[in-house]
Amino acid sequence: MHVISVSFLFMVYILGGMTAILGLWLYYDRRDRILCDRQRFRHVYRCIKCGRLYERRGQREVAPCPDCDYANDRLRF
Numbered sequence: 001m002h003v004i005s006v007s008f009l010f011m012v013y014i015l016g017g018m019t020a021i022l023g024l025w026l027y028y029d030r031r032d033r034i035l036c037d038r039q040r041f042r043h044v045y046r047c048i049k050c051g052r053l054y055e056r057r058g059q060r061e062v063a064p065c066p067d068c069d070y071a072n073d074r075l076r077f
């Protein structure tokens with residue numbers, strides 16, 4: 001017959017709590033990074049049809065001009 005000591009149960013309890021905290025930390029860190037990246041990236045576009053300079057958020061390579069609706073590539077520096 002196995003006898004489980006109190007210290008072993010306490011260690012399992014502590015490790016379970018630490019695992020739960022680590023899992024929540026990784027989940028919220030990943031979620032916040034994804035949400036922040038969507039708002040952080042801003043790209044500048046220049047319309048080759050009407051000459052307007054405008055910006056859009058996100059990681060798009062092509063964005064339509066707000067004036068003439070022509071799809072332009074983002075400027076690269």
Ligand SMILES: [Zn+2]
Pocket residue numbers: 047048049050051052065066067068069070
């Ligand atoms: Zn335009």
